[in-house]
Amino acid sequence: MKYLKSIIIALVLVGFTYAILPAEEGTTGKDIYLDKKCNLCHGIKSLDIQGKDKFPDLSDVGNVEEFNKEFLTKFLLKENDHNGKKHAIKIKATDEELSTLVDWLLTLKESK
Numbered sequence: 001m002k003y004l005k006s007i008i009i010a011l012v013l014v015g016f017t018y019a020i021l022p023a024e025e026g027t028t029g030k031d032i033y034l035d036k037k038c039n040l041c042h043g044i045k046s047l048d049i050q051g052k053d054k055f056p057d058l059s060d061v062g063n064v065e066e067f068n069k070e071f072l073t074k075f076l077l078k079e080n081d082h083n084g085k086k087h088a089i090k091i092k093a094t095d096e097e098l099s100t101l102v103d104w105l106l107t108l109k110e111s112k
């Protein structure tokens with residue numbers, strides 16, 4: 001058992017390294033989309049994400065003329081209107097999460 005102490009020290013060090021890495025690392029817009037439960041309402045058929053039929057599918061949201069990063073971010077925060085309406089809910093997310101999410105949404109283009 002003479003290596004046991006070194007092994008424990010090594011494991012503790014590995015644990016610390018993971019603990020201090022930012023949690024956001026490697027988180028994609030899709031992860032955030034699913035994490036924020038957008039799919040409880042919106043499906044994205046092009047990615048096989050199931051939603052509910054009565055809500056708009058977001059497969060082609062990157063082609064909606066009005067949507068750019070600033071507009072869509074504000075829309076999701078209920079700070080502006082789209083088609084004369086505000087979004088159904090105000091999204092609770094950090095600025096970083098919102099930014100990653102919106103960048104990803106804008107890449108969704110079914111028709112090029």
Ligand code: HEC
Pocket residue numbers: 033036037038039040041042055056058061064076082083085086087088089091101105
């Ligand atoms: C409780 C249901 C619900 C949830 C959850 C929800 N939305 Fe929506 N969303 C709606 C409704 C309803 C509309 C349509 C608003 C309207 O025009 O009447 C909409 C519209 C949109 C639109 C505009 C679609 C278009 O083509 O006009 C986008 C983009 C959008 N939502 C993104 C999201 C994102 C991203 C999330 C998760 C962070 C989310 N929504 C969560 C209900 C929801």
